[in-house]
Amino acid sequence: MKHLLSIEDLDRAAVEALLDQSDAFLDVLARDIPKVPALRGKTVVSLFYEESTRTRLSFETAAKRLSADTMSFAVGSSSVKKGESLLDTVKTIEAMGIDAMVVRHHAAGAPHRVAQWIDASVINAGDGRHEHPTQALLDAFTLRRHRGPSLDGCRVAIIGDIRNSRVARSTMLCFTRLGARVTFVAPPTLIPERLDGWPVTVAHDLDDVLGEIDVAYVLRVQEERLGQALLPTLREYYARYGLTAERAARMKPDTFVMHPGPMIRGPEIATEVVDGPRSLVREQVTNGVAVRMAVLWSLIGSGGHVA
Amino acid sequence: MFRTRVFDASDLRRAHTRIAHEIVERNHGAQDLVLIGLHTRGPAIARRLAAAIASFEEVDVPVGSLDVAFYRDDIGLRNVQPLGPTEVPVDVTGRVVVLVDDVLFTGRTIRAALDAVTELGRPRAMQLAVLVDRGHRELPIRADFVGKNLPTGVGEDVRVRLSETDDVAEDAIELWAPDASGGSE
Structure with a gap:
């Protein structure tokens, strides 16, 4: 593998291989000296055309x-x-x-273009509304650590602004690769107009699916991307789709809660849910470093592409 | 092509017993020892040595496992993958670490292991135990405890098969000629 541009390029075995390697790097991170000389002499540059704190810091x-x-x-x-x-x-x-070049750009497809221009490995760190593959891998890795190696039969609701979210697309693809069944939960205006061929179901009422899901994956409403009047008001949206403590109480007791960040605590996801025992939010961040180590190692370290 | 059987199961058992005694003799006892096996077969061999030491010295020597993939000097030259977890149950600082591997060849794996252990702590001393020393060293490294010194050609293949790691009924170490396919080390 030379570049990581899209989850679409990875089959189940490739995803699993990356997640298996991430386990090894999570062990490294737990050591007193959480550092190995594996990529000594290599240079990784991050090129971010959009603001980001966690993704850029996580890669670095x-x-x-x-x-x-x-x-x-x-x-x-x-x-x-x-x-x-x-x-x-x-x-x-x-x-x-x-x-290696880690690229985030507001235009979908920009990392693909960059990959055609340069010899270095290119990693997509988010391109427009298209994909965010390392987020998807860290989500799958986090969930897999709690659900066993396969996600077969695991029911996931991705709740929120699906239409504008590259995370929704990548994470849905990645979860599906590992056998999970994904439902998008959002008002009709926040669902992409066409979902042809996407392996998902759609629900418009969060309360309908709450009791059936194994994972509630909450997305941020991206006000900066909304532009058009897709929602009457944010308040109305939160009333129907916010993951309140009351809604969380109606989920199965072993339903996990995930969020890619940044979160709007309160209306979007209640503080006691984020900090509750079923929340994987903080773990997602820690695991992000391990998964990105595995990606960097696979692309420019292991020599898997040399042979 | 099969050339010769170097060790059968009984030979291996005796080699383990002898090496276990040598380790204890050299270190004037088994206190402060920790055996660290290098993946993939080192951990199994280390456990056998620890069991042997426990049988005659009545000390339970801690056993760890070490993966050196991220410390190798041939990263990027060939496909290098982690082979297993690094788990050392005790602080190595102040202890005598005995690295355990199946075959000693170029010495590069051991060099990587020295780096890897150094990041876990500062052992009082490090020693090396191997089942087979097949020569062709590329670094100034030698083993302290050796099951058998086996002169080999560079292209030959020393095949170690252990019941714990290789899905075989009986342990064996064999020497195979260059035209054989598969195998390792």
């Missing part, structure tokens, strides 16, 4: 734990402000000698 932590050198490129303080194109920016960075 992962690279440092593997002893790689890291460079960070913040668009706000760069020549992009002076009008430099994506192509020129990417070519300039490549000329400094890098092994």
Whole structure:
């Protein structure tokens, strides 16, 4: 595997191989010295055209734990402000000698273009409304640690702004690869107009599915992407789709709660639910570093692509 | 192509017993020892050595396992994958660590293991026990305890089969000629 651009490119065996490796890296992170020399001499650069805290920090932590050198490129303080194109920016960075580029961009498909332009490995850290594959892998890894190696038969509700969410798409694909059955739960305006071929069911009423699900995966309503009047008011949305303590109490006692962050505590997901015993939210963040270590190792370390 | 059987199950049992005695003799007892097996067969061999020591010395020596994939110097040159978990049940600082592996060849795995253990703590000393030393060292590394010194050609294949790790009824170590397919080490 040279690049990680989309969960769509991975079959079940490839997903499982990455998650198996993530286990090894989670062990490394638990040590007194949570660092191994595996990627010594390699350089990983993060190129973020959209703001991000956890994804960028998570990748940089992962690279440092593997002893790689890291460079960070913040668009706000760069020549992009002076009008430099994506192509020129990417070519300039490549000329400094890098092994992997972690790309986040507001345009869907931007990482695919970058992968065609440069020799280094490209990792999609979120492109527009398209995909966010490492988030999906860390979600699957987190859930797998609690559900056993397979997710066969596991029922997952992904609740929220499906239409604007790259996480919904990637995570749905990844969970499905491992055998889970995914339901999108949102008002009709926040469901993509066409779901042709997507292996999902759709529900418009959260209260209908609450009692049947094994996982409640809550998404943030992306006000910055809403643009058009898709919702009358956020308040009305939260009244019907917010994961309140009262709704959580109607779930099965062993239903897990997940959220990719950043969260809007309160209306979107109640504090006592986020911090409750069935919440995997904090674990998702820790596991994110291990999963990104596995991705970096697979792409530029293990030599799996050398043979 | 099969060339010769180096060890059968009884030979292996005797080798384990002898190495266990040598380890205890060299260290004037079994206190402060910890046996750390290198994946994939090292942990099983380490457990056998610990069982032997327990039988005559009445000390339960802690046994750990070590994966050196992330410490290798050939990362990126070939497909390197982690082979198993690193689990060392005690703090190695101040103890005598005996690294345990099946076959000693170039020495590069052991070099990686020295680095890996160093990150777990600062042992008082590190020693090395192997079932077979087949020569062809590429680094200044030697074993303290050896089951058998086996002169080999570089292309030959030393095949270790243990009941715990290889799905065989009976333990064996065999030497195979270069044209054979499969196998390891």
